[in-house]
Amino acid sequence: MNRKILILTEGLSNPNSAKTACSVIRYRRDEVVGVLDTTVPPQPAQALLEVGGDLPVVNSLDALPEANVLLIGVAPTGGGLPAHMRALVLAACARGMDVESGLHDFLNDDAEFVAAAKTSGTTLRDLRANDERDVAQRKNISDDCLRIHTVGHDCSLGKMVVSIELARGLSAAGVDAKFIATGQTGMLVEGDGCPIDAVIADFISGAVEKQVLTHQHHRVLVIEGQGSITHPCYSAVTLGLLHGCLPHALIYCYEMGRRMVKGVDHIELPNMESQRDLYLAMANAAHPSQFIGVAINSRNVDADAYQNEKARIEAEWNLPATDVFREGAEPLVTAARGMLED
Amino acid sequence: MNRKILILTEGLSNPNSAKTACSVIRYRRDEVVGVLDTTVPPQPAQALLEVGGDLPVVNSLDALPEANVLLIGVAPTGGGLPAHMRALVLAACARGMDVESGLHDFLNDDAEFVAAAKTSGTTLRDLRANDERDVAQRKNISDDCLRIHTVGHDCSLGKMVVSIELARGLSAAGVDAKFIATGQTGMLVEGDGCPIDAVIADFISGAVEKQVLTHQHHRVLVIEGQGSITHPCYSAVTLGLLHGCLPHALIYCYEMGRRMVKGVDHIELPNMESQRDLYLAMANAAHPSQFIGVAINSRNVDADAYQNEKARIEAEWNLPATDVFREGAEPLVTAARGMLED
Numbered sequence: 233m234n235r236k237i238l239i240l241t242e243g244l245s246n247p248n249s250a251k252t253a254c255s256v257i258r259y260r261r262d263e264v265v266g267v268l269d270t271t272v273p274p275q276p277a278q279a280l281l282e283v284g285g286d287l288p289v290v291n292s293l294d295a296l297p298e299a300n301v302l303l304i305g306v307a308p309t310g311g312g313l314p315a316h317m318r319a320l321v322l323a324a325c326a327r328g329m330d331v332e333s334g335l336h337d338f339l340n341d342d343a344e345f346v347a348a349a350k351t352s353g354t355t356l357r358d359l360r361a362n363d364e365r366d367v368a369q370r371k372n373i374s375d376d377c378l379r380i381h382t383v384g385h386d387c388s389l390g391k392m393v394v395s396i397e398l399a400r401g402l403s404a405a406g407v408d409a410k411f412i413a414t415g416q417t418g419m420l421v422e423g424d425g426c427p428i429d430a431v432i433a434d435f436i437s438g439a440v441e442k443q444v445l446t447h448q449h450h451r452v453l454v455i456e457g458q459g460s461i462t463h464p465c466y467s468a469v470t471l472g473l474l475h476g477c478l479p480h481a482l483i484y485c486y487e488m489g490r491r492m493v494k495g496v497d498h499i500e501l502p503n504m505e506s507q508r509d510l511y512l513a514m515a516n517a518a519h520p521s522q523f524i525g526v527a528i529n530s531r532n533v534d535a536d537a538y539q540n541e542k543a544r545i546e547a548e549w550n551l552p553a554t555d556v557f558r559e560g561a562e563p564l565v566t567a568a569r570g571m572l573e574d
Numbered sequence: 575m576n577r578k579i580l581i582l583t584e585g586l587s588n589p590n591s592a593k594t595a596c597s598v599i600r601y602r603r604d605e606v607v608g609v610l611d612t613t614v615p616p617q618p619a620q621a622l623l624e625v626g627g628d629l630p631v632v633n634s635l636d637a638l639p640e641a642n643v644l645l646i647g648v649a650p651t652g653g654g655l656p657a658h659m660r661a662l663v664l665a666a667c668a669r670g671m672d673v674e675s676g677l678h679d680f681l682n683d684d685a686e687f688v689a690a691a692k693t694s695g696t697t698l699r700d701l702r703a704n705d706e707r708d709v710a711q712r713k714n715i716s717d718d719c720l721r722i723h724t725v726g727h728d729c730s731l732g733k734m735v736v737s738i739e740l741a742r743g744l745s746a747a748g749v750d751a752k753f754i755a756t757g758q759t760g761m762l763v764e765g766d767g768c769p770i771d772a773v774i775a776d777f778i779s780g781a782v783e784k785q786v787l788t789h790q791h792h793r794v795l796v797i798e799g800q801g802s803i804t805h806p807c808y809s810a811v812t813l814g815l816l817h818g819c820l821p822h823a824l825i826y827c828y829e830m831g832r833r834m835v836k837g838v839d840h841i842e843l844p845n846m847e848s849q850r851d852l853y854l855a856m857a858n859a860a861h862p863s864q865f866i867g868v869a870i871n872s873r874n875v876d877a878d879a880y881q882n883e884k885a886r887i888e889a890e891w892n893l894p895a896t897d898v899f900r901e902g903a904e905p906l907v908t909a910a911r912g913m914l915e916d
Contacts, residue, residue, distance in 0.1 A: 309709060310707065310708065310709055311707075311776065312707075336707065336774065336776065337707075365652065365653075365654075365678065365679075366652065367651055367652055367807040367808075367837070368806045368807045368838070369806075369838070370806045370838055370840070370841055371840070428775060429774075429775045429776040430774055430775065430776065431774070431775050432678065432771075432772055432773070432774060432775070433770060433771045433772065433773050433774070433775055433778050433810060433811045433814065434653065434678065434771040434772065434807065434808060434811060436775050436810040437806065437807055437808075437809065437810060438807060461813075461856075461859075462817075462859045462860065464710045464711075464712045464779065464817060464860070465709040465710045465776065465779055465780060466709075466776060466779075467779065467813050467814065467817045468775060468778040468779060468810040468811065468813050468814025468817070469775045469776060469810065471803075471809050471810050471813045472775065472809065472810030475804075475806060475809045475810070495709070496710070496711070496712055498712070498713070499712055502859060506859075507859075510855055510856065510859060513852055513855065514803075514852065514856070517803075517804045517844060517848075517849075517852060518804065518806070
């Protein structure tokens with residue numbers, strides 16, 4: 233049966249809170265039939281999520297009876313299911329819809345959801361569920377495969393999109409490239425990957441290494457970054473990824489105008505140059521690595537401000553830069569192809 | 575009922591493989607009645623484990639009928655129960671003994687063990703089991719509490735012992751100090767703490783921060799380090815700890831003569847000075863921090879070699895140094911007290 237996904241963003245239908253929804257709409261538009269938010273009037277998704285065009289946002293499960301999958305479209309800090317979404321999950325189960333979630337709190341650990349799914353014969357899928365239990369080995373890693381890793385100033389500023397756009401740009405240029413998803417949203421887009429932030433701490437790098445070993449027959453892997461190496465909550469995830477995927481090349485991602493840490497907003501973000509140097513030092517402690525480009529998220533500024541910033545960063549960092557949303561990934565694709573020729 | 579612990583080290587009765595056994599014997603000697611290893615003749619623990627004096631190593635459960643707890647005394651890479659230990663765990667259950675384990679593979683997830691424990695009415699305790707689900711907040715952290723953190727060149731070189739000896743030395747000098755255990759063995763010794771390497775990745779720093787918030791009414795916390803910031807498997811755990819406990823002061827721990835990474839022995843350890851600088855840079859990205867001392871593990875060299883090394887490192891690093899096993903923690907205690915006076 234074809235997947236007909238209804239994305240639940242109840243009360244959180246904006247680009248920041250509904251990251252998962254926005255990315256699935258962007259990259260899996262053919263599978264998505266609508267967005268469910270009973271707190272707002274029916275309208276096109278574009279108006280609320282800045283993506284999706286005329287994809288309908290509906291305020292009732294009845295509005296799209298063909299939907300057969302309810303996808304939880306938000307990823308709140310801490311990863312719990314917002315309490316006001318419970319009734320809608322139960323109603324979806326009762327209609328015979330499968331329910332998919334990328335939250336840390338698993339649907340399959342919730343007795344009420346499990347009972348509801350059993351009654352209606354539907355399936356609960358937890359994208360973050362994993363049984364990773366292997367430590368990294370640092371063996372059999374091929375140097376015929378170029379490993380590119382996106383790292384960033386903070387979390388939630390577009391590392392996944394940059395990674396996908398770079399991998400697709402390389403593929404379009406005839407290079408055998410694959411996106412390695414390391415989070416639940418990327419996994420929904422790519423169809424494989426590993427939810428690294430939900431792996432038990434001792435096995436983070438081992439889980440990433442396994443992704444590399446599985447896919448290194450491709451010429452290029454673009455490994456999605458998570459968090460930041462200085463993030464108060466998630467720096468462990470970031471370093472486990474960095475030391476698990478041993479990148480040859482790094483792309484630095486940041487958002488113009490962001491000053492405070494996302495989710496810990498009394499803490500200032502570090503100076504970008506000092507943070508870049510920390511990434512370089514920590515990466516090179518494990519494997520020779522260099523920055524090859526910069527991805528600017530300029531969603532909060534106008535075109536002139538973006539062009540000025542791009543010119544500044546390209547000059548000061550001596551690296552190509554682009555906002556992949558505004559201008560595409562071509563400068564990063566070119567930089568990656570340059571690594572292949574070296 | 576008083577705990578009468580029999581420590582299972584089956585086939586692995588040496589100081590490297592039986593780390594947990596050695597530390598529990600060192601610090602909980604009054605609760606330990608013996609060591610069980612059916613692969614060796616009965617003998618004093620000192621001969622095999624270099625600790626424990628005349629504590630008996632026995633080769634049968636029948637030899638110490640008063641034992642009421644079987645403790646798994648090994649911590650293999652990956653954290654699974656060695657297959658040859660299963661029969662002894664089941665036999666202990668059948669005798670009515672509780673079983674305690676710090677392994678990643680939980681006794682309580684093993685249907686056969688659960689059934690055996692149920693039949694005999696005994697308890698299976700998994701020290702690494704946790705339900706940490708809180709991200710770090712970076713709020714309400716007191717600067718009236720001095721936070722000292724032990725970090726190291728590699729894993730398994732004595733960070734826990736250094737932490738305990740420093741906390742005890744401070745207490746003996748009249749300073750209200752507490753050891754914060756971050757691993758299962760430290761938790762057995764201290765009676766509380768958190769098994770950080772078994773926490774889900776997103777919540778590592780949050781779990782450490784919770785330990786700090788809970789105990790910061792003490793004047794000094796000595797937070798046990800794990801792994802190393804460059805360890806191929808465990809660097810994520812190390813950084814999550816560092817950014818979760820925000821140390822004012824660091825103690826660098828290393829073992830003389832160690833050249834290759836423990837458990838990944840085709841990978842060379844980094845230069846110590848460069849690694850020290852990585853620790854400093856990563857710590858100071860979150861909170862002002864400095865090294866105040868060096869802990870040398872000199873178990874593999876003679877007294878002269880140790881004294882020469884100590885003189886060298888003190889001169890080159892301009893820090894006090896000691897092997898706490900050979901000479902006690904006094905130089906580190908003095909350095910910590912110096913921080914209190916600043």
